[in-house]
Each structure stands twice: as structure tokens, then as C-alpha cells.
Amino acid sequence: MQLNWMAYREGIMKIWHWGWVGLAIAMSACNSGQQIQPTAIPDNEAELTSTATATQPSQAASSCEAMATQVPLQPATDVELPFERFDFRPTEVEATKQTLTFRGRRYEFTFCKGDRTWGIEALEPTPAVEEDYAKYFETLGNPDYEIVTQKNQNYQARVRLDASWLDDANHSDEDVEEVIFELIKSGERDPVATVLYTNNEIIERELGATAGVPVITQTLVTDDALWWSIGFEQGEGASGIATIVQYQIDQDEIILWQPSELGNAQITDLALTTSENGPILWLGTQYSGEGNPYLPAKGLVAYHPTDNTIQSYTAENSPLIGAIPTRLWTDEDKLWAGTGNGICEIDWAAIDEADSWACWRFTTMADIPTDRAIYPSSLAQTAIEPLDSIDPVEVLWLADTDISTATSTARYEIKYAPGLTTELGQGADYYVGPDNSPDDGYFWWPGQDWSWNGQRFIRPWDQIAANYVGSGPQGIGPDNYENYVADWQTMRGEFELLELTPDTTEIKYYSAWVDGEGIDPWVTVTQASNPPLNTDNPTEVVLKQLKQATPQATKN
Numbered sequence: 001m002q003l004n005w006m007a008y009r010e011g012i013m014k015i016w017h018w019g020w021v022g023l024a025i026a027m028s029a030c031n032s033g034q035q036i037q038p039t040a041i042p043d044n045e046a047e048l049t050s051t052a053t054a055t056q057p058s059q060a061a062s063s064c065e066a067m068a069t070q071v072p073l074q075p076a077t078d079v080e081l082p083f084e085r086f087d088f089r090p091t092e093v094e095a096t097k098q099t100l101t102f103r104g105r106r107y108e109f110t111f112c113k114g115d116r117t118w119g120i121e122a123l124e125p126t127p128a129v130e131e132d133y134a135k136y137f138e139t140l141g142n143p144d145y146e147i148v149t150q151k152n153q154n155y156q157a158r159v160r161l162d163a164s165w166l167d168d169a170n171h172s173d174e175d176v177e178e179v180i181f182e183l184i185k186s187g188e189r190d191p192v193a194t195v196l197y198t199n200n201e202i203i204e205r206e207l208g209a210t211a212g213v214p215v216i217t218q219t220l221v222t223d224d225a226l227w228w229s230i231g232f233e234q235g236e237g238a239s240g241i242a243t244i245v246q247y248q249i250d251q252d253e254i255i256l257w258q259p260s261e262l263g264n265a266q267i268t269d270l271a272l273t274t275s276e277n278g279p280i281l282w283l284g285t286q287y288s289g290e291g292n293p294y295l296p297a298k299g300l301v302a303y304h305p306t307d308n309t310i311q312s313y314t315a316e317n318s319p320l321i322g323a324i325p326t327r328l329w330t331d332e333d334k335l336w337a338g339t340g341n342g343i344c345e346i347d348w349a350a351i352d353e354a355d356s357w358a359c360w361r362f363t364t365m366a367d368i369p370t371d372r373a374i375y376p377s378s379l380a381q382t383a384i385e386p387l388d389s390i391d392p393v394e395v396l397w398l399a400d401t402d403i404s405t406a407t408s409t410a411r412y413e414i415k416y417a418p419g420l421t422t423e424l425g426q427g428a429d430y431y432v433g434p435d436n437s438p439d440d441g442y443f444w445w446p447g448q449d450w451s452w453n454g455q456r457f458i459r460p461w462d463q464i465a466a467n468y469v470g471s472g473p474q475g476i477g478p479d480n481y482e483n484y485v486a487d488w489q490t491m492r493g494e495f496e497l498l499e500l501t502p503d504t505t506e507i508k509y510y511s512a513w514v515d516g517e518g519i520d521p522w523v524t525v526t527q528a529s530n531p532p533l534n535t536d537n538p539t540e541v542v543l544k545q546l547k548q549a550t551p552q553a554t555k556n
Helices: 005-013 018-028 082-086 133-138 199-204 539-548 551-555
Strands: 090-095 099-104 107-112 117-122 146-150 153-162 178-184 192-198 214-221 225-232 243-248 253-257 266-275 278-289 292-304 309-313 327-331 334-338 342-347 357-366 393-400 410-424 429-432 441-444 495-500 505-515 522-528
Touching: 082 393, 090 327, 090 334, 099 327, 117 522, 146 214, 153 214, 153 225, 178 225, 192 199, 192 243, 192 253, 214 266, 225 266, 243 266, 266 327, 278 327, 278 334, 429 539, 441 539, 495 539
Parallel strands: none
Antiparallel strands: 090 099, 099 107, 107 117, 146 153, 153 178, 178 192, 214 225, 225 243, 243 253, 266 278, 278 292, 292 309, 327 334, 334 342, 342 357, 357 393, 357 522, 393 410, 410 505, 429 441, 495 505
């Protein structure tokens, strides 16, 4: 199954039906029937030691050919926004006896098993082509079957949406929409249909208003079963229910697994391991919404169907590098998880032990001229103290400073070790849920999109909402705009929380901004050391105070 990403992005720019954005993301997940390997990393300055020399091929073990250890940062295409240069998400994985290669739309990262080094190759972006949306719409309710082979027996499977609006212009909003899984068994011609869920069930569980167009995101074959993970369009009220389908071959039975804790989280990929307590299904998860194709959900999920329990591993409670696992891969006793921020190799049987994780981070570096002015924000006019080193620095983000002209007026956010202190005129707030329970509400503060890693607040590449509509990706800074461009103090910089009250936030952020002209970043891979994860998040004290101050808490 292939999806032309560039055409979809062009459609996004034209603000074409935004409800299909979630489907586009889900469909990208089924481009490969394979899986991926990831790693975890803390974003500390001391960890920017590349796994190989930056400018020359590594002398890999005899089992691997020499590999380049850095490549230039790919330029954005005509239909992309500047920050899309940092699209490192793996969408497929290829395994050989000597290597594992995680390939995305722009780059592929190859791990040499012999000497445990990484090589990088830049890929030519797929050129934009005109998408036939009319034909695409016609096939929504009648997708092709996918062939699955198990022990020389061929099966065919698909998931489809049965909805009156697909072929009836006079449909009623009260019509039932069904998401249906169909399996044609080996040697048979007619499919067996199983309803996975309906729009009414989505509404009853308060997960959305209508059934999004579904898609198979991964297929797995074991000795006695076939497995499928189901994704779905998400946005503008369209949604679904996280579902895994199992066909038990000997019993000739289809089983549905819908862990309630996942709700409407999209399953990006599926891997399977077996323990003494039964199978473990490993899931990559995400959400999407209007103009936001990638939003963090539950991270890496271990689902135990035997007792219907899950464990969720994120950047805040594990060494997982990144927020959204887009590809998973199992290799003997190792589980690999690939995200838009890096890759982790995990001893899955001891996953709760920090030293069972080995993680690597996708890192962008650049040489900054010694006479180049450094600024405290993306639009600031007054420079600050220059860098005190001529060594390459890490590049964190790229933002336009003026979108009214055709010429490039971009600034890079870079790591800035001295750090800068700022006080924001926004503080923390707590919104109590519909049932007025102080323990069931929503906590907001200016740094909510950052994760606490036990030392500082960090923000992986894939923890930033792309936000192709409205005001674009959001950082920390004033909420006023100049010519539709915000003056962000930091978009991805690490920071320390100095003070947080209901009225103000004071932080020390370790990044600054530099004009992009003449700067040529490159991409490499750096090894990460596991963060401590045993230090309390400093916002917890404030959250507790806000909960105690709610009217319901006072009443009780």
C-alpha cells in the first residue's frame, strides 16, 4: 500500500478536507510489513559524542561495509514548511544478518550489529504529484485486500468502512456506520465479515462523533495465528477504537482485542513477543487531529491479552527516545522502537530496568561563525553573549521570521549552554472535568508540551504538534504575533523550572537563535545515556495545590 505524502501535504496546504489527515498518517504506517528498532536518550550537552567520526566513513566490523556517519540536512521542498526538514520518522525497517536499517521519507539509519555503530544515508524526497482525490474517495468503502501467507497458505484481509455517506448524498446523521474486518480464508472465495465497532460505540465511549476511515497498519504471522493492528482517520469528530484482530487458525476463530485504556489511540505499529505468561503485543501509539497529523498518545505500549493489562512507556517514565514509536521490530530477545527522535534497543524481558535500554538520538549539528550574532528569541533584534566555543553546536529548530516575502528569512534554534532566564505572564491552571472531580481534570502550564526526564524538561522532535493550520507549531514565548509569525523564546530547548504560580512562569532555557544564512547543518546519530527518572517532576507540587483549591475539593 503506497501513499503519496507530498500530494497529501500539498492538499494540507490548500486546507483540503482536514478530516483525512489522520487517515494519511495511519496509511503511512502500513507501507511496510516489517518493524523497527529505537533507543532512549537524555538531551544533555555532554552526550553529543557521535558514535563515529563525523566527516569520514567508520571502519565498521568486517560484517558491515563502511558507512557515512553524517549527511547534510535535507532542504525543504516547495510544498513543505521549514521545520519539515527535520522529518526523521522511520516508516519501514529492513533486516539482514549484519544490519538493521530504519528508513523514512528523507533518511535511512543503518545499525551495524558487529560493532554497534550507525551509518546514515540521505534519500531523495518523493516529488509531488497530483492526487486523484475523486478516485481515492470512490475506493474508501471498497479497499483492496492484502495477501498474507502462513505455511504456504494464502489469506486475504482488509478493513473497510460501511457508511451511507460513501454512496448516498441524502444520508441521515443518525445512520449507523460500521468498521468491518473481512478475511478470506485459504482455499475459500467469500470473506468472513466481523464488525469491529460502530459510530454509536465511538459516541458512547466519548471518543468522537463519527467513524473514521480505517486501515490496517501492521500484519504479523505466527505459527498458530494471524494478527492485524487497525488504524483510522482522526480529526473533525472522526475517530475510532484501538483494535487488534487475531485469527486463531486451528480454532478457526477471529478474536478482537480492544484494551479500554487505549481508547481512540491510533496504533502505528505492532510487534509480538512471547513470555511464560503468554504473548505480549507491543504497540506504537499516537493521536492526530485537524491539521496535526502527529500527536503523542501512550508512547510504547506493552499489551498482555491474557489478562487484558497494559504498561505504557514514555519519555517521562522510561528511557524511550521520542514520543511516538512509528516502527517496531523484534530480533531474538531484543525489541527495537523507532521514533522521530531516535531509536532504542530494549531487552524486553527486563524492560522496566533502565540499563536494559540502549538508545541513540537523531542529532542535527552545525558550525556557527564566531562573528554570528546570537539572539534570545526567534524575532529578537538585540543580540546576547556570543558562543564561547568554536565547536559545532546542536540545532534544535528552524523558524521563519517573515512569511510576507519569498526570500528565506529563517533562524535556527541552537543549544546555548549558558542558558537564559525569562518570566512569562502565564502560569498554571487546572480545569476540573465534567463530573467535578478534582482528580479528573486538565492541567495546563506554558511548558506542558515538554517532558520531565528527571533533570530538565525536554522536547523531542516528535513531541511538537505540526499544526499545519492556524498559528503553526507552538513554543514558549509571548502569545502575540507579528505578521502571523510568533516570537518564540524556545521551541525545543531544554529548560529548568524556576518558579510556577497561577499567574507567572519563570524558566531558565538552554537555547538561543541564530540567523540561518550561510549555515549548513548536518545529521548524525549520538548515543544517549539513560536519564535518572527518579526525581519528582517539579510541577507536581503546583498541580496538587491547584487540585486542593478546586471548589469540589473544598466542598468535600
